[in-house]
Amino acid sequence: MSEAAANFEGLLREALAPVEPPEDLVERLESTLTSITELAVDELEAWELSAMRDPRNWARPAAAVVVGSAAAGALVILRARRRAQASSSDLGASGWSSLNRSAERAIRDLGRGTRRVLGDR
Amino acid sequence: MSEQVSQKPKAQLDAEFSELYRAHLRDVYSYAYYRVGDHHDAEDLTEQTFLQAYRHFERAQRESHGRPLRPWLIRIAHNLAANLYRDRSRKPALPIDETSTLAALHTTEQLVEGRDELSRVLDGVRLLPDDRREALIMRFALGMDNREIARALGRSDGATKVLIHRAIRQLHELVGDRDVANGRVSGQPRGGAVEPDAGGGQDE
Numbered sequence: 001m002s003e004a005a006a007n008f009e010g011l012l013r014e015a016l017a018p019v020e021p022p023e024d025l026v027e028r029l030e031s032t033l034t035s036i037t038e039l040a041v042d043e044l045e046a047w048e049l050s051a052m053r054d055p056r057n058w059a060r061p062a063a064a065v066v067v068g069s070a071a072a073g074a075l076v077i078l079r080a081r082r083r084a085q086a087s088s089s090d091l092g093a094s095g096w097s098s099l100n101r102s103a104e105r106a107i108r109d110l111g112r113g114t115r116r117v118l119g120d121r
Numbered sequence: 122m123s124e125q126v127s128q129k130p131k132a133q134l135d136a137e138f139s140e141l142y143r144a145h146l147r148d149v150y151s152y153a154y155y156r157v158g159d160h161h162d163a164e165d166l167t168e169q170t171f172l173q174a175y176r177h178f179e180r181a182q183r184e185s186h187g188r189p190l191r192p193w194l195i196r197i198a199h200n201l202a203a204n205l206y207r208d209r210s211r212k213p214a215l216p217i218d219e220t221s222t223l224a225a226l227h228t229t230e231q232l233v234e235g236r237d238e239l240s241r242v243l244d245g246v247r248l249l250p251d252d253r254r255e256a257l258i259m260r261f262a263l264g265m266d267n268r269e270i271a272r273a274l275g276r277s278d279g280a281t282k283v284l285i286h287r288a289i290r291q292l293h294e295l296v297g298d299r300d301v302a303n304g305r306v307s308g309q310p311r312g313g314a315v316e317p318d319a320g321g322g323q324d325e
Contacts, residue, residue, distance in 0.1 A: 008293055009261075015242040016262040021150035025164045029171060033142070036175065 129179070138178050142171060145194055148263045152195055155258045156202045158247065166205065170198040192272035195259060199273060245295040253288035260285055 129137075146167070153166040174181070174197055181193050246254055252274065259265040259273060271281040 005289075009289065011238060011242055012246075012257065012289070012292070013261045015239040016155060016246070016258060018147055018262055019151040019154045019163075021146055021167065022160075022164065025150070025167060026146070029142075029146070029168055032168065032172065033139075033175065036172075 129182075134179055134182075137182070138175055141174070141178075141190055141194070145191055146171075148191060149194055149198055151262045152198050152258055153202070155246075155262055156198070156255065157205070162205065166198060166201055169201050170194065173197050173201070188272075189269070191263075191265070192269045195263070195265075195273040196275070199255065241296050242292070245292045248295055249288060249292060252284060253291060256281065256284050257288050257292070 149170050150163060150167045153163040153170070154160070157163055157166060174194055181190060185193065246257060249257070255274065256270055259270045265273070267278055267281050267285070270285070271278045274281065274284075276284070
């Protein structure tokens with residue numbers, strides 16, 4: 001590749017720099033993805049009430065509760081990790097107390113998310 | 122029978138989808154932004170891309186045979202962007218004289234502000250035919266290699282290599298022509314004559 005071509009490609013790379021998604025989009029998307037898994041659980045509840053009279057259907061809701069809880073857990077972790085990442089950027093300013101607060105928040109998020117799925121069961 | 126064996130638990134699929142989302146949110150948003158040239162449409166496109174990806178994730182994993190899923194994600198965004206413009210029946214790129222609107226919306230453009238050279242390159246990218254513009258976005262904004270771009274665009278590796286080569290050459294020409302029109306002298310040599318078919322048509 002000639003030097004001119006390399007220069008031009010460098011310019012192009014600079015002009016088309018990756019774009020960070022806005023924070024509100026990240027929040028909205030994660031909330032939507034979490035809702036999708038919760039919707040599956042809600043649908044399951046409606047189905048469960050009518051189907052539980054038949055013992056042949058008993059295996060499915062039990063399995064789905066486990067699957068749904070873990071799925072929501074995964075998305076809660078996703079939120080918690082992101083929050084922890086945001087806090088870690090402040091580590092220099094506020095030190096370990098910030099990290100501790102972030103860890104506490106992450107644990108609270110995880111507990112709240114899991115309770116939301118399992119709370120009424 | 123074999124399909125039954127290959128099925129993963131939903132929890133595992135969701136966890137893997139979360140990984141995919143984390144790894145490629147910026148790629149999808151960058152692609153969407155440069156593709157549609159508008160902050161709000163880019164957000165909608167990114168959201169729709171991940172919702173559609175979530176719906177078809179299991180099948181995509183099965184059919185990918187372990188290959189990276191980024192080209193599949195970008196292909197979803199590519200198809201959705203095409204639908205968006207077909208529905209609205211309008212040209213995706215902003216007219217060249219509306220770049221100030223774009224600059225008001227985005228930090229990357231703010232970074233470019235004052236760098237006239239980069240602005241001219243962006244203007245040139247917007248003037249390229251859709252397929253060439255997309256190939257350049259994938260290569261330079263997302264850092265995809267030829268094989269990934271080929272998968273995202275549904276082309277052969279060879280055709281993709283030619284597409285990118287022609288896109289760069291046409292862009293070099295466009296930037297050079299605008300320099301001449303504006304009375305500037307380009308600091309770099311011109312890229313040579315553009316092939317007759319490279320003037321604006323889509324590459325085969």
